[in-house]
Amino acid sequence: MTAAFWVAGKPRTSEETVVVRHSFDGSEAGAHFVPSTVDTEEAVRAAHEVRAEAAALPAHVRAAALDHVSRTLADRSAELADLITAESAKPINWARAEVGRAVSVFRWAAEEARRFSGELQRLDTDPGGTGRMALVRRVPRGPVLGITPFNFPLNLVAHKVAPAIAVGAPIVLKPAPATPLTALALGEILAETDLPAGSWSILPVPNEAAAGLVADPRLPVVSFTGSVPVGWGIRDSVPRKHVALELGGNAAVLVCPDWTDLDYAAQRIATFAMYQAGQSCISVQRVYAHADVFPELTDRVLAHVRALGTGDPRSPHTEVGPMINVAAAERVESWVSQAVAAGGNLLTGGARDGATLAPTVLTGVPEAAAVLADEVFGPVVTLNPVSSVDEGLRRINDSRFGLQAGVFTRDLATAFDASARLDVGGVVVGDVPSFRADQAPYGGVKDSGVGREGPAAAMEDFTEPRVTVLTGLPL
Template sequence: MLDKSYPYYLANRAVKSTRKLDVVDKYTGKVATRVALPDEGALDKAIAAAHAAAPAMKRFRPYERQAVLEHCVTRFTQRRDELAYALCVEAGKPINDAKGEVTRLVETFKIAAEESVRINGETINLELSQRSAGYHGYTRRVPLGPVGFITPFNFPLNLVAHKVAPAIAAGCPFVLKPSERTPLGALIIGDVLAETDLPRGAFSILPLDGKHADPLVTDPRLKLLSFTGGLVGWDLKARAGHKKVTLELGGNAACIVDADQGDRLNAVVDRLVFGAFYQSGQSCISVQRILVHDDVYDALRRKLVAKVKALKAGDPKKKSTFLGPMIDETAAERLEGWIREARKAGARVLCGGGRKGSMLEATLLENVPREAKLQRMEAFGPVAVLQRFMTFDEALAIANDSDFGLQAGVFTNDLGHAMRAWDELEQGGVIVNDVPSFRVDNMPYGGAKSSGIGLEGVRYAIEDMTELRLMVMREA
């Protein structure tokens, strides 16, 4: 179902190249297809084209932007199976999860189409005293200008969508560097965008490696850098000059299970398994730290271990597979080392821990020391740690004992506990009675502390890609 090769996109046009990048099937390890590598100087040409396209994109009317986004919704829906298969191959994502991500791709562009025609301003009353009598204030939002995007491997469709769709809605030309490990989804999106009437230069999609992408960070012609990835994002921000920067840099999400959950442990366990192990835990809001009240700890541990042991691992192209490979063997080896480190420090492995190539078993541990990497850092793989607590105050303190703060989950029937979690957890979002892995694509999504700055969620991303323009009018 994959083409033999894929072009890159420069100033809206497909470009072939004699230089090729192999795209590896993450399960078999074999080359599945190839994509064209951008020629020397392509990035500078892309930035120049985006800069030149900014006036035309600003004049591109909201209904015209909406038409482009609606075309994408239609075409992505028509190409749903192709997109899901490409995602399954290039990311090793189980086919059921891949289909779900295609659905989110479509939904994100649909939301952007709706938002594109309601980017509104307001009227401000300036007549606060005699000094300003007869003055009236008005605001509107205008496109920021050309913007640069860098996206990671784990959601090759949806994380691209959360940058590209708001940019089109806002009227910002863009240059995108998708992960060179998973470029296909972005390039198929480019193929669809090339069918539209976007002004020339409105988009470029270049599957560069990181060392050749530095102008996206440093070139002053780009007015915003939006980066999703690891903690290297803070270094990018430091080198970005005067441009606006938004960062989503991951987490090690905690999920609290309160004492009153004894009657619904089966449902809680089902959601914990999903949150910790779907797409092999390679999500920024994957459940990593499970904090369980002493009253229900033993029962939950027993049910959770049994459920995790029953997970089907293997070929992601099979519908029965829940757990596929990690993105590569190096990532699996890293996490295997973290498990080994925790065991040496006194942790107990409840299940899993084994590895074969890039396939790491779904793993649960308990008694993991506070200083261990599995507690302090982002695992980004199919591993979760259990820890018991005695009071809700203790659970909140443990959850906050992290450099990260993207999202947290709290299972509780106590409204007071839910409100306290919302008040006291140092997180971008608190999900009550579900796992932190829950996300709908119109909600604000972003982190506190080392997890980043700025927000995604289409309307919130549009705000970052536009600036407020004020007009004051004095009565004649």
């Protein structure tokens, strides 16, 4: 069955269709209709025209819609997990976890919608403000253009759609061409709500069509998750728009000499360097371990990595599946070869079979090598000894990225020092940087982007303050 796309909350078909294929064996995951330029124009116009009505929706209406999506995602979790695996080749166990996260994101957005109330500020702190009080509310900036990547085809869509609904901002969503089917299935659930027509559209258009959407003045907010050059290119092209960017990174871990449970650290590093074939913005890419613990940690990481099973992602026994396509796997394979040619040591992995790259561990890699300096976005981790905690923190910061970092320490002073000094959006103490609490602010600095996700944080991004001054009040 060919999936319809969604224009102003209604299903739509077209002359053109696209087949989505599974990267493990090339089997057909599904097909969808492709919006025409007329369909796209209608979606944008509808979002623009409904903006005042959407902003005026009572909080209970917005919250009820979000609650319905959350409950229905939970009811359809097995079906949606299978769909995620079919189109993205994400191992089924991770796909099930993703659906669970999206259930929570919509639930949290419903809760935030109910308490998104603004604040009162007394103004009689100066003589000229005697008898005056300000009501500071946040109002939608206008319709949102959400652009999402392939690696989380449901949860990253949820992080665009849920906060937009929560604040009453219409949203036009452009899912990744590689993985649009899950987003289109979400449309079936959104269509069951009482949101007004035009509140949302889902347009699986090719990437070439994104520029026109980005430039359209009727979409004053752009929320993009994806690659660095595309993200900054968007921001540079529309300097008068409000642009939020989550652009990835090369997440680092520091294992301090006081950390005694090296097997736990090694297991977490191995799992979250390789989970989802490393195709996560906060997968572990760089490990810096104090020289006192480096040899043992290396042995334990290798043991855990070698125990990870690769294969068909539809099997619950598969822990590391294929990458999104053969071209992506070939790129990472070449980066590993370049690192070895530059003097790095390949401890395990490196071999490619189609779109699957064996989990790979490297040591002794020069700092300028792509596997250290850039975002690998593949199942590759580098292990690096450091002589001190200070050196480890400095080397983590020696990156053009700054999304999240992990620090294995039990020393409170070290933890606070790391939090103060690391130039990243989040520091995870006692674990890897791959931990994300979906309700918390999430984003980065430097080339990792600008703005924050998480329902409450994104609701701030999608809105602006409006002040109402009340006069003649007995305070």
